[in-house]
Amino acid sequence: MGNEFEGPESNNLSHIIFDDYLAQNLSNEEVILFENKLNTDVDFKNAYTEHVLITNRINKLGYNQLKRKLKNVQNELKLEGYFESLQPSTYKRINPLDKTPRFLNIIALAASILIFVVVISFLFKGQNRYSTHKDMMTKFYKHPIEKIETTITALETYGFADPAKGRKDSLIMALNFFRKYEWEKALPILTELAQNYPNEFQVKYFLGLVYLNSSDYNQSIKILEALTTNEDYEIKDNSRYYLALSRTISRSNKQDTDRILNEIVTDTNSAWVEQAKELRKLNR
Amino acid sequence: MDKKDENELLIKLCNEDETAFTSFYKMTYPMVLTYIIRNKGTQEDAMDFMQEAFIVLIKNLRENNFRKEAKLSSYFLAIVKFLWLDHLRKLGQKSPSKSADIEDIPITFLIDDDMTSYKEEREEILDLLENAMNKLEKVCQQLLMKFYYEKKQLIVIADELGYTQNFVKIKKGRCLDSLNQLLKAKNK
Numbered sequence: 001m002g003n004e005f006e007g008p009e010s011n012n013l014s015h016i017i018f019d020d021y022l023a024q025n026l027s028n029e030e031v032i033l034f035e036n037k038l039n040t041d042v043d044f045k046n047a048y049t050e051h052v053l054i055t056n057r058i059n060k061l062g063y064n065q066l067k068r069k070l071k072n073v074q075n076e077l078k079l080e081g082y083f084e085s086l087q088p089s090t091y092k093r094i095n096p097l098d099k100t101p102r103f104l105n106i107i108a109l110a111a112s113i114l115i116f117v118v119v120i121s122f123l124f125k126g127q128n129r130y131s132t133h134k135d136m137m138t139k140f141y142k143h144p145i146e147k148i149e150t151t152i153t154a155l156e157t158y159g160f161a162d163p164a165k166g167r168k169d170s171l172i173m174a175l176n177f178f179r180k181y182e183w184e185k186a187l188p189i190l191t192e193l194a195q196n197y198p199n200e201f202q203v204k205y206f207l208g209l210v211y212l213n214s215s216d217y218n219q220s221i222k223i224l225e226a227l228t229t230n231e232d233y234e235i236k237d238n239s240r241y242y243l244a245l246s247r248t249i250s251r252s253n254k255q256d257t258d259r260i261l262n263e264i265v266t267d268t269n270s271a272w273v274e275q276a277k278e279l280r281k282l283n284r
Numbered sequence: 285m286d287k288k289d290e291n292e293l294l295i296k297l298c299n300e301d302e303t304a305f306t307s308f309y310k311m312t313y314p315m316v317l318t319y320i321i322r323n324k325g326t327q328e329d330a331m332d333f334m335q336e337a338f339i340v341l342i343k344n345l346r347e348n349n350f351r352k353e354a355k356l357s358s359y360f361l362a363i364v365k366f367l368w369l370d371h372l373r374k375l376g377q378k379s380p381s382k383s384a385d386i387e388d389i390p391i392t393f394l395i396d397d398d399m400t401s402y403k404e405e406r407e408e409i410l411d412l413l414e415n416a417m418n419k420l421e422k423v424c425q426q427l428l429m430k431f432y433y434e435k436k437q438l439i440v441i442a443d444e445l446g447y448t449q450n451f452v453k454i455k456k457g458r459c460l461d462s463l464n465q466l467l468k469a470k471n472k
Contacts, residue, residue, distance in 0.1 A: 015457045019431075054464065055432045061410050061417065063339060066300060070335050073305045083327070086314060126361025145411050180408050 005132045014044075018051045075139045078281075133215050136249050140275055141213070144238070148175050171203065178206055201227060205235050212242055217250035228260075233269070240264060241272040248283045257283050288443060290356050298345050298434070309334065312357050316364050324369060333371075337364045346435045416466040424459035 020026050020183050021034050077083065170189050177186035190207040197203060204223050211220035224246065227239035240260050247257040261283060264276035296304035314332060320330040340363050346349055350359055417425055426445060428437045438456075442449040 013457065015460055016453060050464070051460075054460065054467075057409065057413050058417075058428055058432040062411050062429055063343075064410055064414075066339060066342065067335065069300060069302060070305065070338050073302060073309060074331060074335070077306070077309065082310070083331075086317065143411075145415055179411065 015051060018048055019055075022052070023056075075135060078135060128179055133249055136245070136280075138212065140245050140279060141242075143179075143181075144209075145179065147234075150178050175206065178210065181213070182204050183210050186210050187214070199234065201230055201235055205239060208239065209242060212246050215249075217246045217252070220246040221250070221252070234271075237267075237272065241249050241270075241276065244276065244279055244283075248279050254283055294345060294350075294356060297342060299344070305338070308360075309338075309355075312360050315357075315361055319365065322366060324372065325368065329368075333364055333367055336367050340367070386444070412467065416463055419466055420459060420462055423455070424462060427452065427456055428459055428463065 008046045015046050017034065021031070026034060038048060049268040089166055150154075171193060174189035174193065177189070183228075186206070187210050190210060193200065193203045205227055208220050208223035208227065211223065213216070221243060224239045227235055228243060230236045230239065241264060244257050244260045244264070247253055258280065261276045261280040264270045264272050265280065267273070270276070293308065297349045298306060303447055313330070316334055316337075317327065317330040320333060321327070325333075337360060340386070341350075341360055343361075350356070354362075417428070420428075423445060427441060430444070431438070436444075438452050439449050440450040445452065
């Protein structure tokens with residue numbers, strides 16, 4: 001094994017040694033050699049550190065993707081009505097009223113229902129709506145990371161600001177906030193840009209998505225609707241889908257939403273056919 | 285469910301089969317809900333902890349920390365219970381009393397630092413990595429995920445992808461190099 005550390009091809013093979021070391025597959029003698037090398041060779045140590053970092057991140061990425069899959073399973077079950085069907089019988093055995101006289105049970109039950117109704121009415125506009133928004137966005141919103149990257153790359157060459165003067169392009173700044181889901185920071189920059197550059201449809205598109213993610217559906221509908229006739233097919237396709245999503249969540253203009261969803265479903269070039277089919281079920 | 289069915293389910297869960305996820309979810313959720321509700325939690329908590337426990341379960345199955353002497357569903361409930369107690373402890377609440385229908389299960393399971401720190405990696409970094417991974421050729425994506433995430437052995441990966449073990453060993457290095465180059469190009 002010593003040769004594998006020393007040879008000119010060590011870079012190509014080092015990942016094997018690193019993985020064997022991490023998986024504790026090396027013999028005692030090999031471990032001593034490996035650790036000596038780590039302590040004396042800075043390049044080797046750096047390569048090892050970099051290897052550990054990237055492979056750990058691949059692992060974490062896998063768990064992130066798993067989490068998304070599980071969220072999808074849960075959302076599917078929600079749509080099926082699985083969770084509602086479980087509630088009553090599950091709680092029955094743990095009800096503290098079980099040991100009290102029957103008439104007290106009835107009074108307590110009536111009081112519970114009354115409190116439940118009051119609390120639900122009170123929360124209806126806030127908590128409940130948020131939960132619906134969150135669930136819907138988890139299932140139907142796809143963070144456009146590729147689009148952000150390509151837009152930023154393009155802007156690095158032809159941005160709104162002059163890089164030679166050392167000014168940061170404000171759309172790049174906005175997209176960097178957008179990428180990190182920091183809607184409240186992206187919003188003022190995009191709003192200002194949309195006012196100064198009314199013909200910039202990319203700005204409007206991202207602004208529409210910020211409003212959608214911030215649950216401001218009136219604004220997202222207004223902006224995205226104007227983009228549904230855009231000449232750029234990708235913008236048009238994405239905008240009509242997110243317009244339909246905004247309307248489905250806010251339960252507005254069902255008839256026209258259905259028309260848009262039908263349009264997407266029958267458009268073989270659309271990137272949203274499957275999602276539109278699902279949305280159509282919810283919209284009806 | 286007999287042992288044979290349970291073994292099949294276990295393999296499917298390790299392979300992240302969504303149908304298996306759904307059936308295991310339906311099998312275990314009612315008991316998890318009962319436990320969480322009895323112990324100061326809500327239905328939302330039950331759903332959140334189902335997810336957390338699923339992740340721990342998959343990781344432990346892959347790392348062979350499930351010794352198959354207990355039922356898979358009991359093992360899963362033990363994980364939920366552990367996570368929930370830990371959560372209450374962090375909130376400074378008293379531990380729940382022993383529940384009658386979920387007995388203490390003498391199973392050990394691993395919830396290591398990795399499991400909690402996976403949530404802490406900056407979203408932005410993982411987005412960049414995912415983006416770079418998507419640009420790799422398909423075989424590289426599969427190979428790197430199977431080895432570094434699913435923790436499969438090279439011999440198993442070689443068999444699944446239809447290559448020799450030696451090829452897969454060398455290819456892994458090349459894929460990592462390509463990934464590194466893509467990430468470095470992004471950072472320039």
